[in-house]
Amino acid sequence: MVDLTQSSSEPLNNVPSWLAEALEKHQQNDLDQAEALYQRILVINPVDFVAMHQLGVLKNQCGDYETAAKILNEAVSLRPKSALARLNLGISLWNLNRADEALMNYEYSLMIQPDNPETLWNCAVALRGLQKSEEALERLDQLLLLNSVQPEVLLYKGLLLEELERTEEALNCYDQALFLQPDHAETLVNRGNALVDLGRPEEALESYERALTIRPNDADSYNNRSNALRSLNRPLEALNSCDRALIIRPNHAEALLNRGNTLLTLERPEEARESYDHLLSLNPNHLDAWSNRGIALRKLDRSLEALNSFDRALTIDSNHLEALINRSAVLLDLKRPLEALATCDLWQVLRPDDVEAHIHRGDVLYELHRPLEALASYDLALAMQPNNAGLLSNRGNILVQLGRAEEALACYDRALTIQPQSAEALSNRSAALLNLKRPTEALKNCQQALTLQPNNLIALVNLATSLLDLKRPQEALSYYDQVISLAPEYAEAYSNRGMALHLLGRHKEAVISYERALEINPTFASAHSNKIFLLDYIPELDFVEHQAERKKYNLTQVVRWSTSRPGFNTDRVPDRPLVIGYVSADFKYHSAAFCFAPVLKNHDKAKFKIICYSGVGLEDAMTRRIKDYADVWRPTLGLSDDALAAQIREDEVDILIDLSGHSENNRLLVFARKPAPVQVTAWGHAGGTGLSTMDYQFTDPVFTPEEVRPLFAEISYDLPCCITFENPGLGQDVAELPAISKGYVTFGSLNRFAKVTAEVMELWAQILQAVPTSRLILKDAVFDDPIARKAILGPFSQHGIDIERIETRGFSSRQKHLGTYNDIDIAVDAFPQNGGITTWEALWMGVPVLTMLGNRPSSRLSAAILTALGLADWVCRDEREYLERAIQKAADIATLSEFRCGIRKRIEVSPAGNPELYTRAVEEGYRTMWKQWLAQGNPSGSHP
Numbered sequence: 001m002v003d004l005t006q007s008s009s010e011p012l013n014n015v016p017s018w019l020a021e022a023l024e025k026h027q028q029n030d031l032d033q034a035e036a037l038y039q040r041i042l043v044i045n046p047v048d049f050v051a052m053h054q055l056g057v058l059k060n061q062c063g064d065y066e067t068a069a070k071i072l073n074e075a076v077s078l079r080p081k082s083a084l085a086r087l088n089l090g091i092s093l094w095n096l097n098r099a100d101e102a103l104m105n106y107e108y109s110l111m112i113q114p115d116n117p118e119t120l121w122n123c124a125v126a127l128r129g130l131q132k133s134e135e136a137l138e139r140l141d142q143l144l145l146l147n148s149v150q151p152e153v154l155l156y157k158g159l160l161l162e163e164l165e166r167t168e169e170a171l172n173c174y175d176q177a178l179f180l181q182p183d184h185a186e187t188l189v190n191r192g193n194a195l196v197d198l199g200r201p202e203e204a205l206e207s208y209e210r211a212l213t214i215r216p217n218d219a220d221s222y223n224n225r226s227n228a229l230r231s232l233n234r235p236l237e238a239l240n241s242c243d244r245a246l247i248i249r250p251n252h253a254e255a256l257l258n259r260g261n262t263l264l265t266l267e268r269p270e271e272a273r274e275s276y277d278h279l280l281s282l283n284p285n286h287l288d289a290w291s292n293r294g295i296a297l298r299k300l301d302r303s304l305e306a307l308n309s310f311d312r313a314l315t316i317d318s319n320h321l322e323a324l325i326n327r328s329a330v331l332l333d334l335k336r337p338l339e340a341l342a343t344c345d346l347w348q349v350l351r352p353d354d355v356e357a358h359i360h361r362g363d364v365l366y367e368l369h370r371p372l373e374a375l376a377s378y379d380l381a382l383a384m385q386p387n388n389a390g391l392l393s394n395r396g397n398i399l400v401q402l403g404r405a406e407e408a409l410a411c412y413d414r415a416l417t418i419q420p421q422s423a424e425a426l427s428n429r430s431a432a433l434l435n436l437k438r439p440t441e442a443l444k445n446c447q448q449a450l451t452l453q454p455n456n457l458i459a460l461v462n463l464a465t466s467l468l469d470l471k472r473p474q475e476a477l478s479y480y481d482q483v484i485s486l487a488p489e490y491a492e493a494y495s496n497r498g499m500a501l502h503l504l505g506r507h508k509e510a511v512i513s514y515e516r517a518l519e520i521n522p523t524f525a526s527a528h529s530n531k532i533f534l535l536d537y538i539p540e541l542d543f544v545e546h547q548a549e550r551k552k553y554n555l556t557q558v559v560r561w562s563t564s565r566p567g568f569n570t571d572r573v574p575d576r577p578l579v580i581g582y583v584s585a586d587f588k589y590h591s592a593a594f595c596f597a598p599v600l601k602n603h604d605k606a607k608f609k610i611i612c613y614s615g616v617g618l619e620d621a622m623t624r625r626i627k628d629y630a631d632v633w634r635p636t637l638g639l640s641d642d643a644l645a646a647q648i649r650e651d652e653v654d655i656l657i658d659l660s661g662h663s664e665n666n667r668l669l670v671f672a673r674k675p676a677p678v679q680v681t682a683w684g685h686a687g688g689t690g691l692s693t694m695d696y697q698f699t700d701p702v703f704t705p706e707e708v709r710p711l712f713a714e715i716s717y718d719l720p721c722c723i724t725f726e727n728p729g730l731g732q733d734v735a736e737l738p739a740i741s742k743g744y745v746t747f748g749s750l751n752r753f754a755k756v757t758a759e760v761m762e763l764w765a766q767i768l769q770a771v772p773t774s775r776l777i778l779k780d781a782v783f784d785d786p787i788a789r790k791a792i793l794g795p796f797s798q799h800g801i802d803i804e805r806i807e808t809r810g811f812s813s814r815q816k817h818l819g820t821y822n823d824i825d826i827a828v829d830a831f832p833q834n835g836g837i838t839t840w841e842a843l844w845m846g847v848p849v850l851t852m853l854g855n856r857p858s859s860r861l862s863a864a865i866l867t868a869l870g871l872a873d874w875v876c877r878d879e880r881e882y883l884e885r886a887i888q889k890a891a892d893i894a895t896l897s898e899f900r901c902g903i904r905k906r907i908e909v910s911p912a913g914n915p916e917l918y919t920r921a922v923e924e925g926y927r928t929m930w931k932q933w934l935a936q937g938n939p940s941g942s943h944p
Contacts, residue, residue: 369640550690585615661685846900
């Protein structure tokens with residue numbers, strides 16, 4: 001035992017023996033005795049370098065790095081060129097998290113002694129810690145040049161190469177290390193990790209199994225083994241491997257994370273969430289746990305909680321890519337696309353060359369109805385991945401939205417060349433074909449898609465829609481029902497199902513289907529419009545119920561967009577030329593266009609500038625005609641409601657006209673944003689819109705009686721008739737009354753048969769019974785479907801009518817359609833949904849129309865036309881009068897013949913049927929409305 005009680009005045013000649021003894025004690029790990037001797041020496045000789053250096057080394061060994069650093073710093077000041085002192089000072093500083101200073105000392109040591117293995121090793125570790133990986137590799141290579149038989153160095157080099165994503169080189173290092181030390185479990189585990197990263201999970205699994213034979217209770221090996229099993233699509237075994245790791249080490253963080261990830265793979269998100277929550281209870285700042293927990297919550301439809309999880313991850317690391325990606329996705333789920341876009345933009349800043357960032361940004365822009373920007377994002381992605389079939393398919397979807405269906409087809413065809421078995425591309429291709437009015441080809445594509453994926457919802461919906469377009473509604477209905485059985489909350493399927501039921505005349509069931517769509521999605525505006533449109537076919541509903549439903553539409557769909565809006569900086573001159581904007585998706589061969597095209601044609605261009613906002617996808621000869629009538633033509637397909645409203649404001653439209661009402665593809669939500677001072681609904685689906693932002697409706701005294709006008713949201717402005725008509729210009733003359741040559745009267749209806757209710761069929765059957773020699777012609781495209789034809793004619797048989805007395809005709813050109821009237825003596829109108837243009841066409845062809853005046857706008861349209869022409873005796877008050885009048889008129893062949901001779905002249909001189917006179921009345925209305933708006937002095941254009 002060393003005697004430590006001697007005086008500090010002891011002679012210096014004792015120091016060598018004390019130092020020898022201290023070094024011996026140090027070597028024997030008797031650190032207390034060694035430290036006492038070093039201190040004794042330094043009391044006698046404070047500049048004894050060896051004692052000072054060894055004391056610093058001893059303090060490092062004890063973990064007292066602060067003291068060690070002070071002592072070794074003094075030692076280095078005594079001998080600045082001591083490589084060993086520099087090394088040990090570096091070790092102290094490294095452990096004090098002073099990595100830069102540590103590295104400086106290691107580098108200085110290597111300048112003195114370049115081939116010191118320990119210094120090279122510590123220098124490599126410090127460089128790696130300072131993220132100077134390439135320089136760290138250089139030091140390791142120097143170390144291996146001194147001695148290549150160093151498995152631990154090869155292992156460390158492999159880890160470093162993996163961090164640099166040089167995984168093949170890393171694997172080579174692990175293989176060299178294992179050649180030298182075949183049973184090194186840690187190297188086997190890391191070799192397995194590299195093989196997983198290289199997509200070689202089978203080999204990885206072998207490495208993990210070898211590691212487990214060496215260390216059977218190694219939790220890390222079981223955890224990493226689970227990754228390989230998951231890559232091999234063996235998730236149940238992967239889960240078992242995670243559970244084994246957790247039995248060994250219950251709080252193993254990575255095993256808890258991997259267990260959650262495996263449970264996500266197994267579609268067990270609730271258990272996955274529990275696993276992530278366990279991990280977060282151990283480490284509340286575990287980044288991947290928060291991020292993956294968000295994924296689990298999103299799968300559980302707990303979107304707000306998922307968003308919170310992604311946000312927590314991003315508070316830990318604002319640049320965490322996966323959290324950003326999933327945050328954007330969940331914001332889309334929450335219908336917050338602008339926030340989703342902002343997240344996408346941050347993602348792109350972090351990874352400007354990430355193809356997925358461009359793709360997802362395109363998806364978000366698509367949801368925002370910004371198709372041109374979405375297309376640009378997809379095109380950037382395609383420049384990086386030109387053979388990405390899914391991306392080509394998405395690009396096609398955008399082009400369809402933009403009304404560029406032919407270009408879309410080219411995208412889908414490229415996608416199918418790359419991936420011929422893509423059900424997605426086939427089903428999307430069918431949508432483009434439907435837009436191009438090629439339902440037979442669309443049907444084929446849907447069938448091909450369903451062969452590949454029998455439950456592909458888009459393919460099933462498009463197949464049903466193809467059948468609807470092919471006038472096979474009964475078959476379409478069965479497919480919509482199939483979709484709903486697979487996806488009971490699919491609102492669009494219920495809405496489309498309503499259309500099929502409508503075509504089959506099952507109107508009350510159709511209304512129920514629309515209501516179900518609205519239960520699922522209360523802001524589903526087009527389904528709500530479909531329901532309103534269909535109410536025209538329900539006999540027992542009147543003006544009160546119709547306007548009540550429109551008020552509901554206003555509350556649920558409109559008010560949220562109309563709460564705040566800027567004023568109008570317009571030239572407030574009463575008699576200046578006015579800018580009139582017409583908004584429609586029916587600037588094409590469509591019955592609505594036959595109503596408003598004559599007005600556009602006859603406008604006084606000196607007094608009115610005409611802008612057409614067209615939602616037409618597939619343009620035709622009628623489109624080209626109307627383009628010629630317009631001063632400005634603006635395609636609107638793909639434009640969001642906000643974007644279109646902004647364009648209308650930019651165009652400084654004075655009076656904006658809705659030409660659709662609640663009919664298909666309307667843009668009422670643009671009118672909800674009040675982009676023009678005066679807004680009018682006209683000529684489309686009549687009966688008012690219900691919008692608090694719609695100022696006027698064009699109507700007439702019969703169509704909208706004075707006593708019901710307070711029910712409407714719009715002010716009624718009377719024209720000579722609610723709709724007008726112009727000569728079709730097809731060169732067809734009025735033929736002789738067919739009853740003269742045939743010897744019997746032929747009744748007929750060329751209305752869309754969806755208008756024909758059971759009550760109408762029963763009344764027509766009574767007419768046929770009362771006029772026993774008469775015949776009935778029914779014409780509509782639905783009769784091209786044999787199944788539908790049989791179902792439709794059934795009720796006539798049930799009412800005792802021989803169906804041989806009923807002739808059905810299907811779809812034809814307009815010329816042949818009008819020619820059908822040459823075989824009809826009296827047109828029988830449907831109720832409660834009357835004909836409109838159909839009534840005008842019958843009259844033009846010399847055929848009188850028998851109608852019944854109802855208690856809602858749609859049931860008064862024919863009466864309005866007939867009254868405007870002075871033909872009120874063809875208007876009946878109820879079913880009894882309808883029957884009596886049919887019998888009476890059928891018996892008066894002379895009057896029927898006389899009618900045919902004089903009706904065209906009557907139409908041509910009437911303000912209702914003369915387009916020039918009618919347009920002057922419309923223009924007078926516009927001027928009156930403009931002056932009233934100016935008189936109100938209301939810059940916001942609020943409803944009077």
